[in-house]
Amino acid sequence: MKPTEKNLTGKHLIGGKYCGSGRRKFRAVNPAAGEPLEPAFCEAGAAEVNRALELADKAFEVLQTVPVKAIAALLERIADRLEADADRIIARAHSETALPPERLRSELARTAGQSRAFAALARDGSWAQARIDHALPARKPLPKPDIRALFMGVGPVAVFGAGNFPLAISAAGTDTVAAFAARCPVVVKGHPAHPGTCELVARVIAGSAAWAGLPAGMFSLVQSSGHEAGLGLVRHPLTAAVAFTGSLRGGRALFDAAAARPEPIPVYAEMGSVNPVFILPGAAAARAEELAEGFVRSLNAGVGQYCTNPGMVLAVAGTSFDRFLAAVCAKASRVPPAFMLHAGIQAAYDRGTARLSSIRGVKPAGSSGTGAPRGAGPKTAACKIFTADAGLIRRRPELSEEVFGPAAVIYRCKNTAQMLELARGMPGSLTATIHGFERELLAHGGLVRVLQRKAGRILFNGFPTGLEPCASLHHGGPYPAATHSFFTSVGTAAIYRYVRPVCFQGFADAALPEELRENNPRRVRRLVDGALDTF
DSSP, X not given: OOOOTTTOOOSEEETTEEEOOSSOEEOOEXXXXXXXXXXXXXXXXXXXXXXXXXXXXXXXXXXXXXXXXHHHHHHHHHHHHHHHTHHHHHHXXXXXXXXXXXXXXXXXXXXXHHHHHHHHHHHHOGGGOOEEEOOBTTOSSSOBOOEEEEEEEOXXXXXXXXXXXXXXXXXXXXXXXXXXXXXXXXXXEEOTTSXXXXXXXXXXXXXXXXXXXXXXXXXXXEEOSSSHHXXXXXXXXXXXXXXXXXXXXHHHHHHHHHHTSSSOOOEEEEOOOOOEEEEOXXXXXXXXXXXXXXXXXXXXXXXXXXXXXXXXXXEESSHHHHHHHHHHHHHHTTSOOBOOSSHHHHHXXXXXXHHHHHSTTOEEEEEOOSOOOTTOOSOOBOXXXXXXXXXXXXXXXXXXXXXXXXXXXEEEESSHHHHHHHHHTOOOXXXXXXXXXXXXXXXXXXXXXXXXHHEEEEEEXXXXXXXOOSTTOOOOOXXXXXXXXXXXXXXXXXXXXXEEEEEEESOOGGGSOGGGSTTOTTOOOOEETTEEOOO
16 A cells, blocks of 8 residues: 555654644655655654653663563564555655665565564673673782673664665664664654655554553654754753764764764764775686676665665776776666665765766766666666776875765776775775685785775675675774774674663672673573683
8 A cells, every 4th residue: 555645644753642743844755756745744843852852761761670571572573563564664665765666675574684683682681791700708908899790771862764775774773673672762863755654664663662561752753854853863961872874974964963062972873985896816807797797786786875885996907807897888888777765865976976077087988878767757877887097096085985876986906016005095984895716815815904994894706785684794894984883783783882881899689680690580691700601
């Protein structure tokens, strides 16, 4: 069923109740038709932000004492209800983003799957890393006190939905379910490009919290098309942490606002990333066509609107390079232009590709064929391939800035030594990729070691688009890829964004959190007097 104004309110959902009025409203726009969608959505102001955070702060106190089975049940219920309402949610998301329904169905499955993964994580409890050092009252010259510590939730979390993942990194995305698993309430600022999708998903979360008997204030959704509400969330004294996925400019603005508070708080922002690909000579000689096929597929996944999109390729000049570039251009010419998520992203992509074209020494090499989707009204994005000599990167550092969309520059290197030299000067990225034979990888250990300092995830003989949310995944990287390279925005380790260590000294056993009590009632893995518990 396609959502209409009859089943969307256009209001905020704060503490389980819809609210919102006034003249200031905005609408989502169908990217494929360029037409506004009903209903109009209320703009949040200071009153809505304050109400949501006051309720969240009260809910935080309650969440610290609820049984862990209630937290796990909430997360499993969210997954179940997302799947039950999949048709309605996907229909609205398709109309707001132009993403294909099959892509959205896959994304919804990922969203439900990660909610269940965090339910299992909460139930297991070992993520809290409980540590116990028993007292030694007879120790000389001073007695040793009883000291115990674990990770605990930080407080209300402000989550900013991502434009390119309306489900998996949005109202019920990783940040929200990770915060819930850590017993933290969440206030989501819905993305203005898909507010209807956000409302439908928020309804699922609020209903699930009520079903689980948890405080309604643990989740709120505020809608806004501008910066006022977002900055209000970051600056509010009750906000304890912020999660953001988007542009470098947007993430840095939130980071700076949080740092300027009387009491600064962490902003976990995932931002710009060029995701370089290094092709070693053996791979280029043996697999030029295969590499071109994989690269063009990765570059155009989701119309290039993935944060792991490979925007830079480096390979050694010669006949193998020429074959690879020709194959890339041939395959790119068969990629039809497509709609981007919204007009703002399209405009930024047009500016970015125009900037590349204007740099002396950067030459257009290939692009999508002509034509646009049937019935197209607005502009579409074409895949664009550029080429340049690698030495230009040192002279024009703006070439290392992300162009968000299906565009890439393929650089001719003099040799692998120049590859290594350029890698040393690159900014941080979410990913870096190396293609080669195993013997080449071993022979270029210096490149691997440099990339360990430059990227959060290093791939060998693969392509960076596509993520497997799991305990081992790290989706983050050195600045400007993220504001803190230690933390991931995808996978179960994301829970560590929303916790801090709390140490208890000399406490009565009954007053301790369950994970630290002597009889270990939850049977969690703990470090006791320097050794892991055995059961």
